[in-house]
Amino acid sequence: MTARADRPNRTNQLSTHGLDLRYGDRLVIGGLDLVLPGGAVTAIVGPNACGKSTLLRGLTRLLSPAAGTVALDGSDIHRMPARSLARRMGxxxxxxxxxDAITVEALVRLGRYPHQRLLSPWSATDQAAVDEALERTGTTELRDQHVDQLSGGQRQRAWIALALAQDTELLLLDEPTTFLDLxxxxxxxxxxxxLHTESGRTVVxxxxxLGQAARYADHLVVLQEGRLAAAGPPSEVLDAALVKSVFNVDCQVIPDPETGTPLVVPRGRARRHATAVAG
Known part of the structure; x- marks a missing residue:
């Protein structure tokens, strides 16, 4: 799917200011000021339970801020009509x-909902978007199968196809490689x-x-206990000191032999033990 000529010239920059996100009385994200560049691929990383998925929910209006704001191109997303936001953000x-009992194609067709109007018929454009999403995710042969009968990996690819069929300028993915083999x-x-290279989509x-994040992302956001530990190009922010501080892992960070991007190589157990004793 390529960028459509009728799309206005927008930067698709997400930003937060003083953002607090809570579940009940528990503060998960606290006072976060963050800018996610438009027209780039951003990877959010951090230890388990540091607030990565919570932040993504806050960025997509699934979780309302306890304080602060989330903006898309400077406009508060909570003041935008829901359908308008869904046309821009998947x-x-x-x-x-x-x-229950839904086929893969029927699931992917749901991605076209934001583009539908009352009483408007299903169009050739809608079907083309669905067909391309199925093809690009390798799920064309699964289109008539029920989603609940698929393997975990197949089901994940079907959901990714739905997100692609929505054909938005901004795509947010929460652990898209879950359940998938290498x-x-x-x-x-x-x-x-x-998707980023061909049509300029912004992806978060x-x-x-960490190696995959450094290889595929233009911009890295590192969270630690609900706060920003680092942000910027992977080559500038990902080093051994950061990995030790945030993940408590002793490592070397070396150039990936394939891409030159940072590659995290944890120290062996004996080296870790020797380092701990020396310290």
């Missing part, structure tokens, strides 16, 4: 709930890279693998 949540992880991340994704 989301793949971490654990999407599949409707080959399909790379396929998904290559697809994300292609939560990842666990």
């Amino acid at each position: 989301l793949l949540p971490q654990q999407p709930v599949t409707p 080959r399909h992880q790379l396929d998904v991340l290559d697809l994300v890279s292609d 994704m939560v990842l666990h693998d």
Whole structure:
């Protein structure tokens, strides 16, 4: 899917100012000031329970701020009409709930909802978007199968196809490689890279693998206990000191032999033990 000529010239920059996100009385994200560059691929990384998925929910209006704001191109997303926001922003949540007895194609067709108008017929444009999304995610042969009968990896690719069919300028993915084997992880991340390169889509994704984040992202956001530990190009922010401070892992950070991007190499157990004793 390529960028349409009728799309206005927008930067698709997400930003937060003084953002607090809570679940009940528990503060998860506190006082966050952050700018996610438009027209780039951003990866959000950090230890478990540091607030990565919570932040993504806040950026997509699934979770209302307890304080502060979230803005898209300077406009508060909570003041934007829901359908208008859905035409600009697509989301793949971490654990999407599949409707009962729905086929893969029917699921992916749901991605076209923001583009529908009352009583408007299903169009050739809608079908083309669905067909392309199925093809790009390798799910064309699964289109008539029920989603609840698929493997975890197949189900994940079907949900990614729904997000692609929505055809938004801004795509947010919460751990898109979950349930996928290594080959399909790379396929998904290559697809994300292609969407950015071919049509300038802005992508924000939560990842666990630091090497994959550094390889595929233009911009890295590192969270620690709900606060910003670092942000910027991976080559500038990802080093051994940061990994030790945030993840409590002794490592070397070396150039990836394939891409030259930062590659985290944890020290072996004996080296870790020797370092701890020396310290």
